[in-house]
Amino acid sequence: MWSFIFCFIIASCQYTLLKSVQPDAASPTHGYNRVILYSRPVYFCLCCLLLNAFQTSIDYRLTLPPVTLYGIALLSSDLIIKAKDIAVIFVLFFPVIFSLGLLPQVNTFLMYLIEQVDIHIFGGTASTSLISAFYCLVRSIATVAVLYGLAYFALREPNNPSQNIMFSIYCGFLVSLCYHLSRNASDPTVLWSLIKRHLWSEDAPKKGKEDDGTELVDPLPLKLQNTVLTRLLSDAILCVFIAVFVFAIHVSTVFTVLQPYLQMVIHVAVTIWGFLLHYIIPQMKKQLPWLCCAHPILKAHEFDQFEVREAAKIMWFEKVQVWLWFVEKNALYPLLFLSALTTDSPSIIKNFGL
Numbered sequence: 003m004w005s006f007i008f009c010f011i012i013a014s015c016q017y018t019l020l021k022s023v024q025p026d027a028a029s030p031t032h033g034y035n036r037v038i039l040y041s042r043p044v045y046f047c048l049c050c051l052l053l054n055a056f057q058t059s060i061d062y063r064l065t066l067p068p069v070t071l072y073g074i075a076l077l078s079s080d081l082i083i084k085a086k087d088i089a090v091i092f093v094l095f096f097p098v099i100f101s102l103g104l105l106p107q108v109n110t111f112l113m114y115l116i117e118q119v120d121i122h123i124f125g126g127t128a129s130t131s132l133i134s135a136f137y138c139l140v141r142s143i144a145t146v147a148v149l150y151g152l153a154y155f156a157l158r159e160p161n162n163p164s165q166n167i168m169f170s171i172y173c174g175f176l177v178s179l180c181y182h183l184s185r186n187a188s189d190p191t192v193l194w195s196l197i198k199r200h201l202w203s204e205d206a207p208k209k210g211k212e213d214d215g216t217e218l219v220d221p222l223p224l225k226l227q228n229t230v231l232t233r234l235l236s237d238a239i240l241c242v243f244i245a246v247f248v249f250a251i252h253v254s255t256v257f258t259v260l261q262p263y264l265q266m267v268i269h270v271a272v273t274i275w276g277f278l279l280h281y282i283i284p285q286m287k288k289q290l291p292w293l294c295c296a297h298p299i300l301k302a303h304e305f306d307q308f309e310v311r312e313a314a315k316i317m318w319f320e321k322v323q324v325w326l327w328f329v330e331k332n333a334l335y336p337l338l339f340l341s342a343l344t345t346d347s348p349s350i351i352k353n354f355g356l
Contacts, residue, residue, distance in 0.1 A: 004094065011096045015046040027103030037107050042100055044108045049093045056086035129188045137190040145179055157347065157356060164347035165258045173343065174249035177336050178241040185233060196227045248340070257344040265341045272334050279326045283319070 019039060026038040058064075059082055066077040075081075092099075099105055106114070109132050116135040120126035124142035129135035152175060156168035163169065187193070257264065285291050286299040298305065303315040 007094055011046070011093065014097065015043045018042045026107075027101060029103075029107065035107070037109055041105070041108045041111075042096070045105060045111075046093070046096065049089055053086060053089050053093070056082050056089065060086065127188060131189075134188045134190065138188050141183070141186070145183060149176055149179065154356065157351060162258075163351060164344045165255060167253060169344075169347075170249045170253040173252045173340055174245035174247075177248045177340070178245040181244055182237050182241050185237060187230070192223075192226045192230050195223060196230055199227060248336070252340060252344070257341050261341075261345055265345055268334070268338050268341055272330075272338050275326070275330055275334055279323065279330060283323055283326075287319075 018041075022039045026035065026041075029035045029038045059066075060079070063079075066079075066082075069076045105111070113129065113132045113135045116132075116139050117126075117129050120135065120139045120142055121128070124139075124146065126138050126142055129138055149172065152168070152172040156166065156172045157163040159166045159168070283300070289298060290296070291299050300317070300319045303317060304310045
């Protein structure tokens with residue numbers, strides 16, 4: 003019976019390529035959607051690949067690396083058997099799953115998958131499309147590859163791996179590249195249009211069209227390109243300054259000589275700063291702070307006005323909050339990260355090696 007259901011699922015996935023339901027239950031658009039044609043076959047192929055991998059590891063009794071998290075083994079033979087059973091049940095329920103539209107179409111699934119990998123492994127941000135997610139992932143991998151080489155040569159020092167010139171250079175590049183990536187947009191189309199504008203001239207009129215001066219030109223793409231260009235020029239200056247500044251601080255052995263007191267002070271400062279910035283101030287700006295006050299403690303300038311007739315004014319506490327954010331992101335967090343990196347690098351090398 004289960005074999006018949008499996009053959010039925012194979013036939014339905016193949017038939018979807020020939021004639022699919024339009025609109026599909028998982029389709030985000032009304033009418034014909036050509037992407038949804040490939041959703042069921044792609045999901046079926048991925049699940050069957052997982053099944054083959056699980057079954058191969060069970061049949062050949064492959065030795066898995068001992069990966070533990072808080073004393074719990076993440077990779078074991080029992081876990082693989084359970085994962086195989088779950089995958090089998092999931093495949094057998096394909097008709098119900100796709101009839102209810104419980105799975106997104108394949109390009110959305112790939113975008114979510116790449117986005118989550120970039121966020122949880124490389125610390126990236128959300129993306130707007132599949133191309134954007136792929137661009138962010140490639141950008142993060144390239145950055146990690148460059149930094150990995152610097153870190154490898156720096157940590158090979160036998161005496162003091164976390165306090166040498168090479169490791170200080172690595173810290174400088176690390177902070178400056180993180181600053182640059184944090185300011186980059188996840189959409190590569192504007193950057194690509196900027197590259198095309200500087201490599202290929204677009205001023206020449208297109209063939210077959212007459213320039214009668216009546217065509218309206220959208221000014222937004224040019225403004226976006228100028229904004230990106232200005233930001234890149236600014237980063238080219240600031241990244242060099244940040245790299246040199248962080249290198250100078252780290253090479254001065256301040257993160258080694260003042261330990262463990264420096265790390266303790268930074269932890270306390272970051273905790274108090276974050277509690278004040280992310281909890282106290284937002285609560286004081288709410289309509290009912292802590293549900294104990296009838297009015298906001300930090301009121302906007304227009305709070306007592308019945309009708310606002312002019313632009314909103316920036317209050318003093320809003321300026322203070324912006325400066326607190328600036329100090330937290332550009333001073334406290336980098337100091338905390340560099341202190342922890344310098345202190346814990348020998349322990350990481352001892353436990354996991356290079």
